[in-house]
Amino acid sequence: MEYCNCFESPWPADELLMKYQYISDFFIALAYFSIPLEIIYFVKKSAVFPYRWVLVQFGAFIVLCGATHLINLWTFTMHTRTVAVVMTTAKVLTAVVSCATALLLVHIIPDLLSVKTRELFLKNKAAELDREMGLIRTQEETGRHVRMLTHEIRSTLDRHTILKTTLVELGRTLGLEECALWMPTRTGLELNLSYTLRHQNPVGLTVPIQLPVINQVFKTSRAVKISPISPVARLRPAGQYMPGEVVAVRVPLLHLSNFQIHDWPELSTKRYALMVLMLPSDSARQWHGHELELVEVVADQVAVALSHAAILEESMRARDLLMEQNVALDLARREAETAVRARNDFLAVMNHEMGTPIHATIALSSLLQETELSTEQRLMVETILKSSNLLATLINDVLDLSRLEDGSLQLEIETFNLHSLFREVLNLIKPIAAVKKLYVMLNLSPDLIEHAVGDEKRLMQVLLNVVGNAIKFTKEGGISVLASVAKPDSLRDPRAPDFFPTHSDNHFYLRVESQPLAVKNSGGSGLGLAICKRFVNLMEGHIWIESEGLGRGSTVIFIVKLGIPARLNESKLPFLHKGPGNQVKLIFSGLKVVVMDDNSVGRTVTKGLLVHLGCDVLAVSSGDECVRAVSYEHKAVFLDVSMAAVDSFEVAVRIREKFSKRSDRPFIVALTGNTDRMIKENCRKVGMDGVILKPVLVDKMRSVLSDLLEHGYLVESQ
C-alpha cells in the first residue's frame, strides 16, 4: 500500500483549487529561483555591496524555499516515499536556513537602516560644504578684486588716476550704479563732489561738512549704510526709481606728518574724504558683509596711495625748486668766474702795458745816471729813478691786490737784512715827515737779529703803510717805531681767536709798534690797513689798533712770523763755493737733456750751464728740430719761451703728443726772461712741468733738476 499524506479530496471543485495551487507553486518556485539569480547578477555588477555572505544565505534560503515549493508540485498527486523524504529534507533545510537568516537579519537590518541615515547626514554635510565653498569662492573673488584694485591704484602715482581707477574698479567689482568721491575743500568746511563714476563732469556740488550723516560716517572706520535721500547720496536727478542701498565710507587724507616713526599712521588727521557707493536701484540687492569689508579695505588703500601721490608731488616740487636754484647758482658762479677772469685779464694787460714804459723810464734813467751830470741833475735823476721804481712796484702791487682778494697770492720768501729794511723805510718817510715838521724815531731792540727770512717787499709795504698812516694822521709832534722780538706766550690776543703763535727754533715773531708821540692828533687809521691786514695774515701774524680815545691818535701794533736763517750759506749771497756741487754733479752725470733757444748766445750759455752740471746736452735752435730730436732717452727739455719766431707752447704740445706714455715723456721746462705771470699760467695750461726765470744761476738750475728728478715737478718755480 502506498502511504500518502494527502487527503482524499472531498470536493470535486477542489480539483480547480489544486490546479491553481499547482500553478502557483510552480511560479513561486520559478520566482524563488530567479530572485537569487537576479541578485547575483546585479550584485556582481555593483562592486560596493558589503554583505555578500548575507546574500549567499538569503540565496540559499530562497533556493531552498523554491525547492520546497517545487517538490510540493509532486506531492499533489500520488508520490513515492522518496519524494516525501526529499520533501521533508528540503523543508527541514529550509527551516534551518530561514531561521538562521531571520536571526542574522536582526543584526543586519539596523545596519542597513543606519546606512540610510548616514547617507542623509552626508548629504547634509555636502550641502553645507557646498555653501561654504560658495562663500570662500566669493571671498576669494573679493580678495582678487581688492588685489587687482590695489594694484591698479598703486601702479600710478597720479592722484587723479588713483581716484578714477578706484571708482571704476569698485563699480565693476561690486556692480554699482553710482560711485562718488567727495573731497574736503581748502577751508575744510565743505565737501566738494570731485569724482563720480557715471557722470562725466560732476557739477560743483558742495555739501557742508557738519551734516550729521557725514559726522556719523567720519566717526568710524567702517563702511556705514546711509539713507539714499541724504544730500551726499542724492547724485542722480530725483527719479522714478527706487534707489538702491547706499553705503558711505571715510577715506583718510594722510600727510607726511602722520607717519610717526614708531606707530602706525595716526589717524588724528581731521581731513577725510567721503566715498559713497550706490547699489543699482530696483534690484533689491543688499549690501553683504564681505562687500562692506571690501569697501573698507579699498578705502584704506586709497588713503595710502593718495598720501604717496602727495609726497611724490611735494618731492617733485622740491626737486624742481632745487634744480632751478642750481641753475641760478651755476649761472651766478659762471658770471662770477667770468668777472674774475675779465678782471685778471684786464689787470694783466694793464700791468704789462703800464710796465713797459715804466721799465723804459727806469732803463733810460739808469743810463742817464752814467753820463756826465751836475750834482743837481744827478739828484733829479736819482729821484726820477726812485719814483719810477716805486711806480713799477705799485703797478705790480695792483696785480697783487687782486690776487690777495682771491687768496692766490704767495709770499716771496727770502733772506733779507731786517735792520736795513727798517732804516730804508725810515729814510723814505723822513722827507714827508720833515715837510710836516714831525720827527720820526726808530728803536730796534737789541735782541732783534740782523737777517731774517720772509717776504721783504711785502713787509716793507706793511711798514710803509703803518708808519705812513701814522705820519698822515699826526698833526704835530712825531711818531715812534719800536721793533722787538715778541715772546709767543705774550701773543695770545682775545681779539684774534685764530692767531696761534707757536714756539720754534726756525722762526721768531717780529713785533712792531707805531705810536704817535703827540699832543694833537686827528683821528683815523687809514684805508691801507685792510691791505696790511691781509699781508700780515699771510705772514701768519696779527695786526690791531689800540687807541686812547678821540683825538689821542691810535697805536698800530702788528706781529708777523719771520724765519731765522739757518746758516749763512743759505742766505742771499749769490756766489757759492763749488764744494757741495760735486756730489750733485754725479746724479746728473750723463743726464740727457735738450735745450731749445733761437738766440745763439743764450743757447750756448744754457748749454754751458747744463754741461757744467754734468748733463749730456743737445742744443737746437728751432721748434721742428726740437720735436724731431727729442726721444725717450732725454729726461728734460728746456724751451726758451721768449722767442719771437717760434711758438714754444706749440712745441711743448707736440712733444707731449709724441710720447703717449707718461713715463717716456721728458720734463718740459720753460725759460723766460719775462716776469709776466700770464706766462706761468700759459705754461701750466700747455702742460709744462715748470717755469724758470732767466738769467738762470747755476744753483737754480741744479735745484730745478733735482726737484724734477725727485718729485716729478718743480716744487717752487720762480
Add this chain to the structure above:
Amino acid sequence: MEVQLQRSYLEYSKALFREGVLDAQFVELQMLRDESNPDFVMEVVTLFFEDSQRILNQLSNTLNEQSVDFKKVDANVHQLKGSSSSIGALRVRNACIAFRSFCDAQNVEGCLRFLQQIKQEYLLVKNKLEALLRLEQQIVAAGGVVPVLNDFS
C-alpha cells in the same frame, strides 16, 4: 808774476761791475768754466760779438729803409736784449729795453739816434770784455789759475 796779473784782473773786473758794464750773470758764466770746458767764456763772448754785430747791422739796414718794418726792428732788439742778458752786459740790455719804447712809438728818428747809443754801449762792452779775456789768457799762459770773483757788490 801771475799774482800780479791775477790782482790786476780782479781789479779790472771789479771796476767793470761797479760801472755797471757787466753784472752777476757774467760771473755765473765764469763759474761754468772748468776742466772739461776751459774756453767756455771765450766761446760765449765770441758768439756774443758775432751775434750782436750781425743784429746791429741788420738794425741799421732796416731802419734806413724807406718804410721801416718796426716788427723786424723789435724782433732784432729782442734778440739783442736776450743775448746781452745771457752774457751779463747790463748796459747794453738796458739800452735795448729803452730802445723798445722808441720802437713802440714808431719814431724812426729816435730809433736811429738811439741805435747809436746802443752801438756805443756795445762797443764799450766789447772792448772791456776783450781786454778782460786778454788778461785771462795772459794768466793762463803764465801757468796760473784765473780767479773767480766771489763778491763784488
